[in-house]
Amino acid sequence: MPVISAPYAFNESQLYIDLQSILGRPLYLKCEGFNFAGSIKLKAANEMVEAAERDGLLTPDSILVESSSGNLGVALSMIAASKGYRFLCVTDSRCNLSTRLLMEALGSEVHIIADLDANGGFLGARIDYVRALCANDNRYVWLSQYTNPGNWRAHYRTTAPEIAGHFPRLDVLFVGAGTTGTLMGCARYFRKWHRPVRIVAVDSVGSVAFGGEPGRRMIPGLGMSMRPPLLDESYVDEVIRVEEGDTIRTCHRLARRGFLFGGSTGTVISGAMDWLHRHDTRGITAVAIAPDLGERYLDTIYQTNWLQDLYGDQILDSEQETVDSRRVEPMPRAAGRRRKS
Template identity: 55%
Template sequence: MPVVTGAHELLDTEVFVDLSGPLGVNLHLKCEGLNFAGSVKIRSATWMVAAAERSGLIGPDTTLVESSSGNLGVAMAVVAAARNLRFHCVTDAKCNPSTIRLMRALGATVEVVEEPAAHGGLLAARKARVRALCARSSGYLWLNQYENEASWLAHYHHTGPGLAKEFGALDVLFVGVGTGGTLTGCARYFRDHHPGVRLIAVDAEGSVNFGGRPGPRRIPGLGAAEPMPLVDAGLVDEVLRVPEADTVRMCRRLAARGLLLGGSSGTVVSAARTWLAAEDPDRALTAVAIAPDLGERYLDTVYDDDWVTRHFGAAAAAPLTRELRA
């Protein structure tokens, strides 16, 4: 029986969901939200804090500070609370309200940036605020999830090997891309140890991570308003971009089966289903998609009929339960 002494020690419950029935494709979903942070970001947060401590960067007067659209902020709040550290999260107006409340419940200071920067939007504004805090006081430490190698090393040493252990004959892996830590760590692991695995990056439409055309994005998580330093297009075989309306529809489709997943997860699953339906009609491939988060934090957005109708139209908010039971 696994026993942990702190919330930050629970990184993986090794749960996979077979989606062949609900979606009609041969796809296993690795659920990363079954930890105290509710997302895959617990790994990056834990590794970044541990690396900083080993380097002697964290002292008794240190306040960790980070820019986050949601999941990493919650993960840092969990790790900071478990390690008795102070944490200041700079987020923005697109962050789910429940996520902000959750971080504050964990003891974090949360600052919400309302105005986007002239270049780089809300992300650039958040990063500018973090830099200002660090310039104001030497007690602030920015671990910088956007450039910190510990962010992807966590997945190189943990997520990638775990997937290879469970799926020795893995053919295709779908990984969502935000800051790039999960993708880079997994891609580098499989390139080094199992180069035959096809790596497919999933990005949100409107993101510029792979040189896409910038556009509005309402769902926090995947995608970026400026290229992420950790993202290396040379590590992947293919990039799939998903419109947010498809993300919403997939989230609601899975919720009708009892799987309340987050926006990032809905994006990855939507891309995986479309690709597999076209490329693997005989269901001969072994495919896994990494689901970064669960859905409770999206109750005010993705799962709210009024919000969905306002942004994506009534069709996206239509219930799918009857269709799934047919």
């Protein structure tokens, strides 16, 4: 039994779920939500804060500030409270109420952006607000999860080796794409591994992370309204975009079997099932990364009125995968790309 003195010292990283009996496809789910921050974002938050401390950027008078749709904000709130820093999370109106209340309970300040940016999202407006704060007050320290290499290094050092240790014959890995920190860290690690691993990025329809037209996105977590600065597409074999309706149905399907996951996890699983449905899966070892749990989505994804208001009365009529509604973009690996480090 672990004994800890700081909340960020605990992170259960060895739990996997075999989804074969539930979804009918060979898929192992790496659960990353069992820590005091409730999501995979604890790893990146730890890495970025520790790097800022080593570099002398954080002092007792510093105020941490970050733009976040929710989960990184909670992780930084927890770390800031434990270490004695002040923290301001700049989020937007899509952030779940329970997430905002949790950050405030941990002593953080939350600022909500309500104006859309040019791409129909909130990210640009959030970043502009953070930049203005930092320009006017040098006490603010912006970790910038969108550009900070600590974001992907956290997963290069932890998440990917954890998977490799459990699945030495891994064939395909499904990773959700937001800032692309998890995606890039895992992809870089497996590029150097002893066997080829197909890296499949799972994005939300309406995100412009991999190009395309922006669209409405109501579920926070995955997806971006700008190209992620950390993204290097040469490490990605394929991109799958998932409609929010499919995310919601996947979440409810798993909940009816006792597994309550969040929107990011529902998106990743839905994309993985699409890919597995279209490929010969005999003898394949496939793993998907589950970034979050579902408690923070009780007033959105799991709330009937919210669903009906945004997606219509028929949103939960069928648990079947609506594969035809998804757009899939294969990205064939160019010759010699495995040699890139």
